[in-house]
Amino acid sequence: MAADSALLLILLFMAAAAAGWYVARRTAPDSRRNGTERELNADYFAGLNFLLNEEPDKALEVFVRMVDVDSDTIETHFALGNLFRRRGEVNRAIQIHQNIFERKGLPRRHREQALRALAEDYLKAGLLDRAEAYLQQLADQPAYRREALERLVLIYEQEREWEQAIAIRDRLADETHTGRSPVVAHYFCELAQKALAADKPEQAQEYLRRARAADRDNLRGAILRAEIAVGEGDFKLASRLYRRVMEQDPGFAPLTLPALRRCHEAMDDRAGLGELLSAMVSKQPGLKAGLAYAAIVDEGFDDPITRECITDFVRRNPMLTDLMSTLRPDAASDADGEQGLRRITRALRMLSASNPSYRCENCGFSGTVLQWQCPTCKNWDSTRPTASFRFEASLGVPRLAR
Numbered sequence: 001m002a003a004d005s006a007l008l009l010i011l012l013f014m015a016a017a018a019a020g021w022y023v024a025r026r027t028a029p030d031s032r033r034n035g036t037e038r039e040l041n042a043d044y045f046a047g048l049n050f051l052l053n054e055e056p057d058k059a060l061e062v063f064v065r066m067v068d069v070d071s072d073t074i075e076t077h078f079a080l081g082n083l084f085r086r087r088g089e090v091n092r093a094i095q096i097h098q099n100i101f102e103r104k105g106l107p108r109r110h111r112e113q114a115l116r117a118l119a120e121d122y123l124k125a126g127l128l129d130r131a132e133a134y135l136q137q138l139a140d141q142p143a144y145r146r147e148a149l150e151r152l153v154l155i156y157e158q159e160r161e162w163e164q165a166i167a168i169r170d171r172l173a174d175e176t177h178t179g180r181s182p183v184v185a186h187y188f189c190e191l192a193q194k195a196l197a198a199d200k201p202e203q204a205q206e207y208l209r210r211a212r213a214a215d216r217d218n219l220r221g222a223i224l225r226a227e228i229a230v231g232e233g234d235f236k237l238a239s240r241l242y243r244r245v246m247e248q249d250p251g252f253a254p255l256t257l258p259a260l261r262r263c264h265e266a267m268d269d270r271a272g273l274g275e276l277l278s279a280m281v282s283k284q285p286g287l288k289a290g291l292a293y294a295a296i297v298d299e300g301f302d303d304p305i306t307r308e309c310i311t312d313f314v315r316r317n318p319m320l321t322d323l324m325s326t327l328r329p330d331a332a333s334d335a336d337g338e339q340g341l342r343r344i345t346r347a348l349r350m351l352s353a354s355n356p357s358y359r360c361e362n363c364g365f366s367g368t369v370l371q372w373q374c375p376t377c378k379n380w381d382s383t384r385p386t387a388s389f390r391f392e393a394s395l396g397v398p399r400l401a402r
């Protein structure tokens, strides 16, 4: 099937190229014309022979060699190469585009076009180092600079070459006059994590300082600094950093509240934690739902403000109160009391086990680990902790299993 359509493409190519040929033939001097014609005829029949023997690669080689890349045929060559790439026949696309690129005296715009085509061919083939080499050349040409830099960023992110990604983001910022991208802060965080893994804490701190300089609002940098502080036993600093993250983005409460609780337990300061949570909730009522969710999923919370948030959470979910009163008639009426609340919390904790912990707000990808760059849509900062229970999905499990 692939070979048949390759033959068809080559035939189309020949037909298109014939028009260019005809023009060249009419304009060439007689003395040149006869010699050239003889060579072309020999090549033509050799190519045709390969076609008839169903050897499209050899036929393509002959026809590409036979038809000069000149102003009359160049667009046909590009079109054929791009067609092959789109069909996934990347080797053929590369062969054609390389042939164009290597021609002497090629006008600049066609040379750039060939560079771009080759970069796309190698990207499609997954040969990122080759694509990178062509894109680096293309980035020196004003006409394609922005496009080449944007593609290089994606390659360096994929290859986890963070220093290179920073350099290219900065070139891109110069090119577009938009200022440094906040994504650069994530690259510094990646470098900091690498330094931590290599047991180089001072280097990690330096990268985190640069992350903060690149984007003061970067939550990841603050969370990493808090984790380092926990490792060093500086729970006071860790607690301050976790609180700062929650103040900045209450949606991260399910991630940071359990960490905050562990810090205060390590300092033997459970009472202080209760007071802190109470102050935070009165300052930022938006934290209530996050605190309720975190305290339901994470077993360790046990203070008046947390119980108040859970009670509030249950009352605001009619489906939940209905469900609980059906399952345990005493639970709903006892929701204010200790027993009812504990039962509800326990039931919800069991439900939460089937919930993904994180979800990308851009594409919906969900998982149990926070990934700052979504593995599916490649967006940064679009993945967030989930803070709601998927009752329908959870209730559907026993039905499916029956």
Ligand SMILES: [Zn+2]
Residues within 6 Å of the ligand: 360, 361, 362, 363, 364, 365, 374, 375, 376, 377, 378, 379, 382
């Ligand atoms: Zn996504």
